[in-house]
Amino acid sequence: MNFSNNTLNALSNRLHLVNLLSVNEKLGEMLKTIHKTTETEKKNAIFIKKPLTEFTNYDESYKGYVKGGVCDVCNSLLDGKKAYAVDNKTFYDSPEYYSYLCDFQKKIFGIEMSRSEYEQRRKNDTSPGSAVCEDCIHMFADVSNCKLIEQSSDNGKKYYESDNLGSRHDTVSHAMGYWLGERMNKKIKPPFTMYTMPSYESGESALLELPFFHKAADSGKLICDRLMTFGLYEITEYGKPTGKYETLVSGSDLTLDEFHAAESAFEKHGGTRKNRQEPDKNIKPVRVEDGDTSKVNYKEKINDNNSIYEVYTAEKKADALAFLKFKSVHKPNFYIVVDTPEGNIGRDINGIYEE
Numbered sequence: 403m404n405f406s407n408n409t410l411n412a413l414s415n416r417l418h419l420v421n422l423l424s425v426n427e428k429l430g431e432m433l434k435t436i437h438k439t440t441e442t443e444k445k446n447a448i449f450i451k452k453p454l455t456e457f458t459n460y461d462e463s464y465k466g467y468v469k470g471g472v473c474d475v476c477n478s479l480l481d482g483k484k485a486y487a488v489d490n491k492t493f494y495d496s497p498e499y500y501s502y503l504c505d506f507q508k509k510i511f512g513i514e515m516s517r518s519e520y521e522q523r524r525k526n527d528t529s530p531g532s533a534v535c536e537d538c539i540h541m542f543a544d545v546s547n548c549k550l551i552e553q554s555s556d557n558g559k560k561y562y563e564s565d566n567l568g569s570r571h572d573t574v575s576h577a578m579g580y581w582l583g584e585r586m587n588k589k590i591k592p593p594f595t596m597y598t599m600p601s602y603e604s605g606e607s608a609l610l611e612l613p614f615f616h617k618a619a620d621s622g623k624l625i626c627d628r629l630m631t632f633g634l635y636e637i638t639e640y641g642k643p644t645g646k647y648e649t650l651v652s653g654s655d656l657t658l659d660e661f662h663a664a665e666s667a668f669e670k671h672g673g674t675r676k677n678r679q680e681p682d683k684n685i686k687p688v689r690v691e692d693g694d695t696s697k698v699n700y701k702e703k704i705n706d707n708n709s710i711y712e713v714y715t716a717e718k719k720a721d722a723l724a725f726l727k728f729k730s731v732h733k734p735n736f737y738i739v740v741d742t743p744e745g746n747i748g749r750d751i752n753g754i755y756e757e
């Protein structure tokens with residue numbers, strides 16, 4: 403850490419926010435009391451970081467700040483950058499911020515800041531909160547899931563209903579059809595996790611935290627760019643809506659990490675687990691971007707009763723998935739099937755399915 407002018411400015415900036423004394427007077431006051439801190443460890447023990455998503459994004463409308471402000475920790479300019487609004491309790495409760503400030507004091511003034519002095523600063527801070535940049539937010543927020551959140555923001559890429567490679571359950575009856583029919587007929591039952599969610603929005607937010615779910619720009623519905631069976635539908639009781647929603651993530655290529663990420667997202671958004679089947683730790687994801695359509699070869703056309711099967715072969719499931727992504731089927735009883743040693747994937751009027 404570089405305790406340069408920049409850091410000094412950061413302190414001045416906070417003092418300015420405190421809006422109590424001039425910077426010099428305040429610094430003088432700080433120098434007066436020197437107490438060894440004894441409460442730091444106690445504070446450390448009780449500070450629980452909330453997930454990053456619970457912090458409001460700092461913007462120019464945020465009370466007390468105008469566009470062009472700086473990070474209240476490191477003083478870097480926030481103009482055009484992403485930053486977060488941190489309430490004063492969280493701000494001052496953070497043991498990392500406390501030790502950052504102590505370090506700073508020590509480097510600049512050669513003294514340690516006492517806890518009581520620190521608490522006095524908190525008391526004197528009448529600002530509505532602090533703006534904190536992305537580099538400093540880890541002092542206040544649990545950023546362990548950040549990679550996942552970044553991925554799910556899609557970097558502005560738009561998705562459409564036609565990008566859906568998954569099977570979506572929109573209604574209880576659709577889900578029942580799967581559990582009592584399709585799934586019963588599968589030799590190997592894919593792993594899954596199922597939660598009860600307090601609302602549609604909570605279920606949608608949880609699913610969107612996973613990198614393979616997106617909201618379609620044309621339908622407004624959730625789509626999946628993996629070969630998964632997923633659901634978000636209202637639970638009914640005696641045919642009446644209950645306001646509660648059931649959500650499902652399932653897939654033969656759902657990895658253990660993804661399974662755990664799904665469960666923590668559901669729990670974060672207030673879900674209660676209903677049922678689960680944990681995946682094997684050796685499961686590898688089948689991703690469309692790993693597939694090569696040129697490795698898919700035509701085999702035969704089969705007429706069976708009223709159904710027509712156009713059959714292809716490929717070495718890998720990913721190749722089959724990439725191939726089927728760009729195929730479309732508009733008539734019933736017509737199936738495009740790709741046989742692979744890893745399993746067969748097909749497409750019919752309802753979308754892509756696994757045999």
Ligand SMILES: [Zn+2]
Pocket residue numbers: 473474475476477478534535536537538
């Ligand atoms: Zn900062």
